[in-house]
Amino acid sequence: MKKHKWGILAPGKMSAKFTKGIKLFENAELFAVGSRDRERARKFSEEFGFKKYYGSYEELATDPEVEVIYIASPHSFHREHTLLCLKNGKNVICEKAFAINALEVNEMIAEAKKNDLFLMEALWPPFQPFYRKAREIIDSGVPGKPLQIHGYFSFIPPYDPADRKFNLALGGGSLLDIGIYPVIDALSFLGVPDDIKATASFSPTGSEESISIIFGYTDGRQATLYSSFKTNIGIGCDILCEKGNMTVSRGRDMNQRVILDLHGAGKQEFLFTPPAMGYHWEAEEVMRCLDNGLKESPVVPLSFSLDLIKTLDRIRAAAGIVFPGKD
Ligand SMILES: NC(=O)c1ccc[n+]([C@@H]2O[C@H](COP(=O)([O-])OP(=O)(O)OC[C@H]3O[C@@H](n4cnc5c(N)ncnc54)[C@H](OP(=O)(O)O)[C@@H]3O)[C@@H](O)[C@H]2O)c1
Structure with a gap:
């Protein structure tokens, strides 16, 4: 069984809920946390049992072992943080609202396609x-x-x-x-x-x-x-x-x-x-798509996020x- 190494970018309230969901799966490894504040990253990492923690998002995005990153910063940073992860070869699931406007979402989708990586908006319903x-x-x-x-x-x-x-x-x-x-x-x-x-x-x-x-x-x-x-x-x-x-x-x-x-x-x-x-079903879908080489989810296709x-x-x-x- 392939284990997916997860990273969490911005360990706030929503990241805690999503991490509890990831934790339910045997094929998921809670690998690394990135916060703007190293101490916050350490606390979150210890609370949930991650292997590593970082005091910047850049260090998380450039960790060569991380395969997929969940982004839960405020919406106005989703574009910047998604591009950071994609440019460093990471697959991404990013919280709603996916970004501030369609211009930003188009940029994120183009970057995912350019790098042949998985991208999905974390839509719960x-x-x-x-x-x-x-x-x-x-x-x-x-x-x-x-x-x-x-x-x-x-x-x-x-x-x-x-x-x-x-x-x-x-x-x-x-x-x-x-x-x-x-x-x-x-x-x-x-x-x-x-x-x-x-x-x-x-x-x-x-x-x-x-x-x-x-x-x-x-x-x-x-x-x-x-x-x-x-x-x-x-x-x-x-x-x-x-x-x-x-x-x-x-x-x-x-x-x-x-x-x-x-x-x-x-x-x-x-x-x-x-x-x-x-929330665990979103994590499960990301891993199912990665296992099957899919670059977007049929449940939340990028065309829906654009609409x-x-x-x-x-x-x-x-x-x-x-x-x-x-x-
Ligand atoms: N799907 C859902 O059901 C659901 C529910 C709630 C929220 N959300 C989404 O999740 C995202 C985060 O929401 P949240 O409720 O978790 O927010 P939150 O508790 O305020 O956490 C946001 C995190 O973003 C990081 N951050 C980076 N730059 C920041 C800045 N300039 N100001 C404040 N925080 C900054 C902070 O982590 P560090 O400083 O430690 O890096 C902070 O802990 C939002 O986009 C929201 O829409 C989704």
């Missing part, structure tokens, strides 16, 4: 049982064609102008952090919209803190999407179809639920509680959200 169940139900034709999606994600974090959620230099704003999920829902179940309308409100730093979005499709289908750091509704998505409705949601505890409510036929409920909050970032760019243009120095 497509691997989850509730998402696969929803897809299976739609594909069965039982509820009929999806006509409207109402998707939302909001919670109230403490306001901290330096935090990546509010700091424009770190890609702050609810859209790229959590609004991306209802956008993924609409793209997954309805496709790329023909028309986009959006309105946003802003925090004192100038970062967007609430956004309402309407997608229009020329055949009459629609989506209404919402994200915010000012209200607390949690995460959910209603898919309204010709013959009934489906609610797909996950709680804070990551319990995943699909409720199918067919007109006149009563409700059916499906509940899933995956281990490691379901996603182009759609996010269109939403930002409609709502007047700008990242100075990037747009």
Whole structure:
């Protein structure tokens, strides 16, 4: 059995969750951690049992033994850190939002192709049982064609102008952090919209803190999407179809639920509680692709990531959200 030597770039909160997922696999080796701060790298490395740790991302990216690197820095650095890893011959899985705009994502994809390396956006939903169940139900034709999606994600974090959620230099704003999920829902179940309308409100730093979005499709289908750091509704998505409705949601505890409510036929409920909050499936997919010589994942193809970032760019243009120095 080939063991894949993993590196973790930027050992923050999300890296801790992802590492717990990697740890579940016998063919994965927790090999090295790179932080801007050597002491932080040491602590993270000891907590999870990595072999090596580094006080810079460059040292991690140039370690000749590291095969694949998981990147979880703030979104505004995803392009820079992905290019650093790819230029040094590393395969990459990088957190969402994949980058700040489509220009950056195109550069990342071109660099992966140039070096013949694997690249994937770390998108959680497509691997989850509730998402696969929803897809299976739609594909069965039982509820009929999806006509409207109402998707939302909001919670109230403490306001901290330096935090990546509010700091424009770190890609702050609810859209790229959590609004991306209802956008993924609409793209997954309805496709790329023909028309986009959006309105946003802003925090004192100038970062967007609430956004309402309407997608229009020329055949009459629609989506209404919402994200915010000012209200607390949690995460959910209603898919309204010709013959009934489906609610797909996950709680804070990551319990995943699909409720199918067919007109006149009563409700059916499906509940899933995956281990490691379901993050391990992304790590498993990366290793499956590496084992099979694939340079991108069929579950999260780079074309989907491009559609996603182009759609996010269109939403930002409609709502007047700008990242100075990037747009
Ligand atoms: N897929 C999901 O479900 C999910 C959930 C949460 C977050 N995320 C994504 O994961 C990424 C990281 O989020 P997080 O919540 O883990 O953030 P976090 O806890 O703030 O960690 C980010 C890490 O990035 C590094 N970093 C590099 N430059 C930085 C800078 N200028 N300011 C602050 N940190 C900097 C820091 O590590 P060092 O300084 O030690 O190098 C820091 O620990 C984001 O892109 C986010 O969208 C994904």
